[in-house]
Amino acid sequence: MKISILKTIIGLSLILQTQAYSQNQFVTHAITTDANRASSVYAADVDSDGDMDVLSASYFDDKIAWYENDGQQNFNTHVISLEADWALSVFAIDVDGDQDIDILSASSRDHKIAWYENDGQSNFTIHIVTTEASGANTVFAVDLDDDGDTDILSASRGDNTIAWYENDGEQNFLKHDITTGAEGAGAVFSIDLDSDGDMDVLSTAGDEDKVAWHENDGEENFSTHNIVTTLNFPNSVYAADIDDDGDIDVLTTSWYNHTVMWCENDGETNFTHHVLSDSAINATSVYAGDINGDGDMDVISASNSDHEIVWFENNGQASFTPHQITNEAYNAESIYANDVDSDGDLDVLSASSADFKIAWYENTQITGIDEMQPRPTENCLAQNYPNPFNPSTRIAFEVQEAGPVRLDIFDIQGRHIYTVLDKEMSAGHHDIAFNNHGLASGVYLYRIEMGDFVAARKMVVSK
Numbered sequence: 001m002k003i004s005i006l007k008t009i010i011g012l013s014l015i016l017q018t019q020a021y022s023q024n025q026f027v028t029h030a031i032t033t034d035a036n037r038a039s040s041v042y043a044a045d046v047d048s049d050g051d052m053d054v055l056s057a058s059y060f061d062d063k064i065a066w067y068e069n070d071g072q073q074n075f076n077t078h079v080i081s082l083e084a085d086w087a088l089s090v091f092a093i094d095v096d097g098d099q100d101i102d103i104l105s106a107s108s109r110d111h112k113i114a115w116y117e118n119d120g121q122s123n124f125t126i127h128i129v130t131t132e133a134s135g136a137n138t139v140f141a142v143d144l145d146d147d148g149d150t151d152i153l154s155a156s157r158g159d160n161t162i163a164w165y166e167n168d169g170e171q172n173f174l175k176h177d178i179t180t181g182a183e184g185a186g187a188v189f190s191i192d193l194d195s196d197g198d199m200d201v202l203s204t205a206g207d208e209d210k211v212a213w214h215e216n217d218g219e220e221n222f223s224t225h226n227i228v229t230t231l232n233f234p235n236s237v238y239a240a241d242i243d244d245d246g247d248i249d250v251l252t253t254s255w256y257n258h259t260v261m262w263c264e265n266d267g268e269t270n271f272t273h274h275v276l277s278d279s280a281i282n283a284t285s286v287y288a289g290d291i292n293g294d295g296d297m298d299v300i301s302a303s304n305s306d307h308e309i310v311w312f313e314n315n316g317q318a319s320f321t322p323h324q325i326t327n328e329a330y331n332a333e334s335i336y337a338n339d340v341d342s343d344g345d346l347d348v349l350s351a352s353s354a355d356f357k358i359a360w361y362e363n364t365q366i367t368g369i370d371e372m373q374p375r376p377t378e379n380c381l382a383q384n385y386p387n388p389f390n391p392s393t394r395i396a397f398e399v400q401e402a403g404p405v406r407l408d409i410f411d412i413q414g415r416h417i418y419t420v421l422d423k424e425m426s427a428g429h430h431d432i433a434f435n436n437h438g439l440a441s442g443v444y445l446y447r448i449e450m451g452d453f454v455a456a457r458k459m460v461v462s463k
Contacts, residue, residue: 026325026348026361031067031075035358036060038351043338044092044101044391047122050433052340052392056351056358057087057105064090064105064116067358073341080124085110092391093141094435095150096171101391101435106139106154113139113154113165129165129173134158142190143440144199145220153178155188155203162188162203162214178214178222183207184233191239191441191462193248194269199440202250206233211252213269227263227271232256240288240388240462242297243318251299253283260286260301260310264318276320281306288462289337289346289386292365297388300325300348302332309335309350309361325361330354339386339394342433346386376400376428379453384434384446388462395420395446396431403451409434410445410456417444425450436461 035058046053046066054067054075062084067075081087084107095102095115103116103124112131116124135158144151144164152165152173160183165173184207193200193213201214201222211228228234231254242249242262250263250271259278263271277283280303291298296314303310308327312320331354340347340360348361376398384393399405407421420434434446439461447456 025364027364028326028328029073029360029362031358031360032056032065032077033355033357034077035063035065035351035356037353038333038356038358039088039353040090040334041336041349041351041358042090042092043336043340043349045433045435046092046101046103046118048100048120048435051342052338054340054349054358054360055090055092055103057084057090057107058351058353058356059086059088059108062087062107064103066103066122068122069340071342073360073362078122080116081105081114081126083126084112084114088136089138091139091141093150095141095152095167097149104139104141104152106133106136106156108135108137108157111136111156111158113152115152115171117171127171130154130175132175133161133163137185138187140188140190142199144190144201144216146198146440153188153190153201155182155185157185157206160185160205160207162201164201164220166220176220179203179212179224181205181224182210182212186235187237189237189239191248193239193250193265195247202227202237202239204234204237204252206235206255209234211237211250211263213250225269228252228261228273230273231259231261235283236285238286238288240297242288242299242314244296244316251286251288253280253286253301253303255282255284255304258283258303260299260312262299274318276312277301277310277322280308280310284333285335287335287337289388291337291346291348291363293345293385300335300337302329302335302350304331304333307332307352309348311348326350326359329357329359337386338389338392342394344385344394379450379455381446381448381455381457383457384459388460390436390441390462392433392435393459394431394433396429397448397450398429399425399427399450401451402427405430406449407432408447409439410447412443412445414445420446 037060040057086109089106113129133156138155182205214222233255282304285302299312309325329352334351380398382396405425409418
């Protein structure tokens with residue numbers, strides 16, 4: 001299997017894609033102005049209908065909500081909970097392995113981490129993970145112990161703790177402290193930072209000016225290493241391969257230094273600091289994605305007191321040009337990016353507390369593969385978009401003649417993970433959504449079979 005997949009990957013260089021690019025522009029759309037002190041935003045296909053829905057946490061109304069996308073980017077509000085006391089964080093993933101998207105929240109005043117079980121019809125049942133995460137600030141989820149189920153992580157400011165909650169496979173969670181010495185713990189994120197095959201943890205400790213990574217030894221024992229110690233109150237953390245050198249770099253923001261920074265990994269987890277901006281007034285959030293469809297990772301930031309959402313265009317050499325998306329996200333708290341309108345490019349979302357607003361910024365740039373002819377002259381598998389992605393991406397392919405089509409996901413070792421499609425398909429262009437189904441961050445292969453035609457491509461889950 002490994003050999004055949006590798007041969008296929010080599011052969012993919014023969015497949016041609018036509019891309020069209022234009023000057024990047026964003027159009028602002030308000031999803032709601034009723035999220036009282038909006039603090040967090042996320043996007044996922046909650047109802048499994050193939051389009052991106054939006055989620056929010058807001059702390060004055062203790063609300064976790066999701067906004068149902070009707071496919072035309074009209075959003076219907078659904079309240080999941082009004083009992084997340086001082087709700088600060090929302091996340092979405094398949095917690096229970098039943099192939100639908102569940103919701104998680106962190107709320108500060110009740111010290112609670114909760115998950116909301118989706119019954120497959122977008123009805124939610126609350127389950128309490130803990131009420132002892134003092135001043136819970138952030139929630140995240142990933143298969144941390146590589147046992148096939150989704151574990152949960154939290155950062156809690158009141159007890160200076162980064163913790164993970166081990167899922168026993170039946171959604172009973174056992175707490176493990178990664179550290180209790182992250183003073184002013186603010187953010188938590190997980191990725192395989194040292195490329196050793198297990199999931200590490202990143203965190204911020206605002207009161208001691210630190211961004212740290214907690215190295216997993218493969219047995220879920222963690223050694224703490226400082227990445228940044230010079231920023232005054234770092235408050236967000238994200239990771240991606242910014243310079244396209246095959247290793248994972250780290251991004252962070254600083255509230256008091258007004259800084260957006262990326263930390264270049266040399267491949268040995270030694271980090272060189274690069275300031276993207278020192279004028280993001282009270283910077284709050286950072287994310288990365290390919291905004292302009294040119295194949296490199298761009299950076300997106302939010303800053304609170306200047307109300308700005310900015311994207312930093314990567315020129316392919318890790319040199320960045322800033323572009324303002326908006327300066328009207330009043331007290332911007334959180335950003336995220338996904339393809340909200342299913343048009344093949346990456347849109348940006350924000351939560352801003354002063355105007356109670358959840359907004360999405362429509363990326364009007366044309367990216368990816370041009371529209372294909374209705375009667376293809378050959379079979380073809382396109383690169384998924386967005387890539388990297390979380391929690392969902394789109395996979396396009398062309399079928400020359402009607403017949404059986406099988407689309408599978410493999411890990412990088414060639415082990416079968418999931419069958420996306422196995423059915424008769426008509427001739428023509430097809431574009432389907434794939435949800436990551438709780439996959440850990442990393443590189444995967446998607447492989448298509450159409451008669452004698454076999455092709456595969458790489459995709460990256462980045463959480």
